[in-house]
Amino acid sequence: MGEWQQLLQSILLGLIFSYLLAKLISIVVSFKDDNLSITRARTAGSDQNRPESDSKDELPGGDLGAALEVDSVIAEHGSVRNESVHASDVDDDDDWEGVESTELDEMFSAATAFVAAAAADRLSQKVSTDVQLQLYGLYKIATEGPCSTPQPSALKMTARAKWQAWQKLGAMPPEEAMQKYIDIVTELYPSWVGGMTTKNKGGDDDALGVDSKGPMGPVFSTFVYEEDSGNDFKMDAIHGFAREGEEDNLLKAIENGVSVHLKDSEGRTPLHWAVDRGHIKMIELLVSKNADINAKDNEGQTPLHYAAVCEREAIAEYLVKQNADTSVKDNDGNTPCGLCDSNWPWMQWSSK
Amino acid sequence: MVDSNASSGSPEETPNPNPDGNAPSESDVTLDALARKVQESLSLGQKHKFWETQPVGQFKDLGNSSLPEGPIEDPTPLSEVKQEPYNLPNPYEWITCDINSEEMITEVYNLLTNNYVEDDENMFRFNYSKEFLRWALHPPGYFRSWHIGVRVKTSKKLVAFITGVPARIRVRDNVVNMAEINFLCVHKKLRSKRLAPVMIKEVTRRVHLENIWQAAYTAGVILPTPVSTCQYWHRSLNPKKLIDVGFSRLGARMTMSRTIKLYKLPESTVTPGFRKMELHDVPAVTRLLRNYLSQFIVAPDFDENDVEHWLLPKENVVDSYLVESPETHDITDFCSFYTLPSSILGNQNYSTLKAAYSYYNVSTKTPLLQLMNDALTVAKKNDYDVFNALDVMHNESFLKELKFGPGDGKLHYYLYNYRIRNELKPSELGLVLL
Numbered sequence: 036m037g038e039w040q041q042l043l044q045s046i047l048l049g050l051i052f053s054y055l056l057a058k059l060i061s062i063v064v065s066f067k068d069d070n071l072s073i074t075r076a077r078t079a080g081s082d083q084n085r086p087e088s089d090s091k092d093e094l095p096g097g098d099l100g101a102a103l104e105v106d107s108v109i110a111e112h113g114s115v116r117n118e119s120v121h122a123s124d125v126d127d128d129d130d131w132e133g134v135e136s137t138e139l140d141e142m143f144s145a146a147t148a149f150v151a152a153a154a155a156d157r158l159s160q161k162v163s164t165d166v167q168l169q170l171y172g173l174y175k176i177a178t179e180g181p182c183s184t185p186q187p188s189a190l191k192m193t194a195r196a197k198w199q200a201w202q203k204l205g206a207m208p209p210e211e212a213m214q215k216y217i218d219i220v221t222e223l224y225p226s227w228v229g230g231m232t233t234k235n236k237g238g239d240d241d242a243l244g245v246d247s248k249g250p251m252g253p254v255f256s257t258f259v260y261e262e263d264s265g266n267d268f269k270m271d272a273i274h275g276f277a278r279e280g281e282e283d284n285l286l287k288a289i290e291n292g293v294s295v296h297l298k299d300s301e302g303r304t305p306l307h308w309a310v311d312r313g314h315i316k317m318i319e320l321l322v323s324k325n326a327d328i329n330a331k332d333n334e335g336q337t338p339l340h341y342a343a344v345c346e347r348e349a350i351a352e353y354l355v356k357q358n359a360d361t362s363v364k365d366n367d368g369n370t371p372c373g374l375c376d377s378n379w380p381w382m383q384w385s386s387k
Numbered sequence: 388m389v390d391s392n393a394s395s396g397s398p399e400e401t402p403n404p405n406p407d408g409n410a411p412s413e414s415d416v417t418l419d420a421l422a423r424k425v426q427e428s429l430s431l432g433q434k435h436k437f438w439e440t441q442p443v444g445q446f447k448d449l450g451n452s453s454l455p456e457g458p459i460e461d462p463t464p465l466s467e468v469k470q471e472p473y474n475l476p477n478p479y480e481w482i483t484c485d486i487n488s489e490e491m492i493t494e495v496y497n498l499l500t501n502n503y504v505e506d507d508e509n510m511f512r513f514n515y516s517k518e519f520l521r522w523a524l525h526p527p528g529y530f531r532s533w534h535i536g537v538r539v540k541t542s543k544k545l546v547a548f549i550t551g552v553p554a555r556i557r558v559r560d561n562v563v564n565m566a567e568i569n570f571l572c573v574h575k576k577l578r579s580k581r582l583a584p585v586m587i588k589e590v591t592r593r594v595h596l597e598n599i600w601q602a603a604y605t606a607g608v609i610l611p612t613p614v615s616t617c618q619y620w621h622r623s624l625n626p627k628k629l630i631d632v633g634f635s636r637l638g639a640r641m642t643m644s645r646t647i648k649l650y651k652l653p654e655s656t657v658t659p660g661f662r663k664m665e666l667h668d669v670p671a672v673t674r675l676l677r678n679y680l681s682q683f684i685v686a687p688d689f690d691e692n693d694v695e696h697w698l699l700p701k702e703n704v705v706d707s708y709l710v711e712s713p714e715t716h717d718i719t720d721f722c723s724f725y726t727l728p729s730s731i732l733g734n735q736n737y738s739t740l741k742a743a744y745s746y747y748n749v750s751t752k753t754p755l756l757q758l759m760n761d762a763l764t765v766a767k768k769n770d771y772d773v774f775n776a777l778d779v780m781h782n783e784s785f786l787k788e789l790k791f792g793p794g795d796g797k798l799h800y801y802l803y804n805y806r807i808r809n810e811l812k813p814s815e816l817g818l819v820l821l
Contacts, residue, residue, distance in 0.1 A: 140579060250437075250583050251571045253821070254607035255506040255513060255729065256619035256775070256796020258635040268640050278639070303642070311642045336644070344644045345627065
């Protein structure tokens with residue numbers, strides 16, 4: 036008896052399921068038909084050419100009702116886009132969209148593609164239907180402009196909800212809609228932009244870079260930032276504060292008993308670091324805390340040597356006024372003055 | 388679905404298909420991977436769109452050894468080349484730019500200075516000087532019709548630019564008449580107007596009208612299909628300024644003082660007989676250079692006129708030095724660089740970055756390392772901030788040793804309507820485009 040009931044139940048469930056699925060597909064298909072022509076006319080410029088994919092593949096196959104409907108809204112995003120791009124491919128030779136577009140366009144396209152992909156790969160945290168509808172409305176505004184299609188019948192619940200989401204945004208400018216769309220996606224998936232920018236740095240073929248790199252021509256390259264390879268170098272927090280000019284933190288460290296004479300593994304004091312990076316206020320602070328103005332690092336260089344090498348004139352002058360030794364030689368026998376390319380009369384004068 | 392683009396799908400990036408297994412961190416990772424993948428397919432797809440219609444090596448033909456090297460399409464009779472310009476959107480019109488006119492070159496200069504190539508982070512923008520543009524656009528046998536502008540009909544404002552110059556480029560044993568395409572620039576406000584492709588088509592048409600059917604060009608993006616992919620390297624000459632303006636960064640554990648010492652150069656050059664190239668050196672330099680370039684698979688075929696134009700020093704445009712043996716007075720070695728400053732965007736202390744770009748270097752007697760160190764020394768003496776070089780020709784042999792660091796810029800070389808069977812290593816390439 037129990038088994039009989041179970042069997043009946045599962046048959047019933049199966050029937051309900053297939054009905055829902057069929058219904059869903061029909062909604063999506065009819066929706067696409069309704070809007071294909073408009074989309075096609077309006078997507079120029081903002082649309083990236085994505086590989087065509089069968090929209091049915093994106094429909095979640097065996098999830099439960101509510102989630103299924105939510106996902107379908109996103110999935111449909113993808114399918115509408117794909118179809119429209121596919122259609123415009125057939126356009127004549129003079130249709131060049133996608134080769135150039137603004138950063139916002141590209142960002143928006145990437146965001147929509149990401150949302151579609153997220154839905155297809157079922158990575159979507161269960162985002163509320165409201166947000167999905169909101170995204171949908173913004174998407175339609177961005178790609179097609181204000182809603183001008185007639186309201187779907189009350190029986191088509193999903194279609195109607197979507198229509199309302201679009202319609203209520205009125206005549207919002209497409210740029211604003213794109214921006215809002217991107218903002219929402221960024222809020223939902225904070226990491227998606229991160230993924231993009233990481234890619235940006237490493238890659239040479241990213242669409243976002245197209246704006247500055249252009250479709251053709253030379254390239255502006257800057258240094259790749261390389262972390263110092265792990266050697267035995269050691270420094271303490273106080274050196275870091277001096278290097279970054281963080282006076283409050285440095286004061287706290289001193290109050291907590293850290294010595295201003297503390298040396299890092301290269302023999303540099305906080306004063307060396309502050310001079311190296313050119314933080315004059317930090318230098319004054321360290322001097323007022325009795326930092327050794329003539330401290331030598333492992334190469335025998337004093338803060339004044341650093342100031343001379345880095346051509347920090349104001350700092351060198353200050354150090355000299357604080358009675359820094361201008362004639363002290365480092366391990367290579369160089370005086371600060373000897374290391375300095377510029378001509379600082381006050382330094383030479385006092386070194387004689 | 389993103390995977391359906393075969394050329395971009397990388398198996399290791401397949402996102403976790405199991406929704407229950409998504410720990411937060413793990414799902415972040417997959418989201419990143421997904422974002423990257425979408426990005427890749429977007430950019431690949433985007434490129435296909437224009438370039439699939441063009442006679443260039445296509446990605447799908449990669450590794451297909453049955454296709455012959457050489458022209459992809461045969462020349463058509465000149466009478467069949469489209470005689471009238473391509474259509475522009477209605478508000479715009481074509482012009483041919485007379486680079487000799489001071490007024491015109493100023494307009495071109497302003498367009499490029501405000502709208503040309505920037506770095507990824509929009510901190511720098513190329514600032515080709517007027518003298519440089521005149522030099523780059525007026526080589527022997529140039530065609531005025533290949534200097535193409537687009538302006539607004541009503542305001543006459545110049546809003547886009549593209550150029551070609553003729554060059555004989557040798558590919559293996561064949562010397563081919565080509566156009567070098569460069570300076571494609573569209574005003575920032577018009578980037579969504581889709582002007583670039585029609586400009587490329589228009590310059591192609593005008594090149595065809597001169598009975599030339601091949602072209603060489605570079606890009607920072609991957610298009611179908613690179614002949615070679617090179618990397619930029621940078622040698623700091625003025626490290627403090629480069630760090631201040633954000634061109635390079637100072638590691639947390641590195642001192643400015645040590646960095647400055649690291650990049651110090653001698654006060655003067657060390658090679659006996661090292662001097663600036665002069666007009667009477669043209670025949671000797673031509674011989675030296677032709678001989679040297681013959682070892683590369685793709686290289687320019689320079690005659691004396693070309694050498695005089697491209698390599699005779701021009702102040703703030705191109706510098707060339709050579710080694711004249713003190714005993715025999717033979718010209719044994721040669722090095723050169725061109726001057727390409729950039730605007731520094733949004734820095735209070737500096738407005739211009741002065742960069743030298745390695746051009747053609749030949750060493751037969753002086754070690755290349757020493758020759759290039761002398762080149763760095765004169766560049767430093769002349770107040771350049773940085774010396775840049777691609778890893779083309781034999782450059783790789785001195786880059787690391789002379790303290791060049793890798794750049795974030797890749798430069799892809801392309802040939803139009805000429806198929807090369809296998810992608811070349813940078814060291815097989817003997818061509819530098821400006």
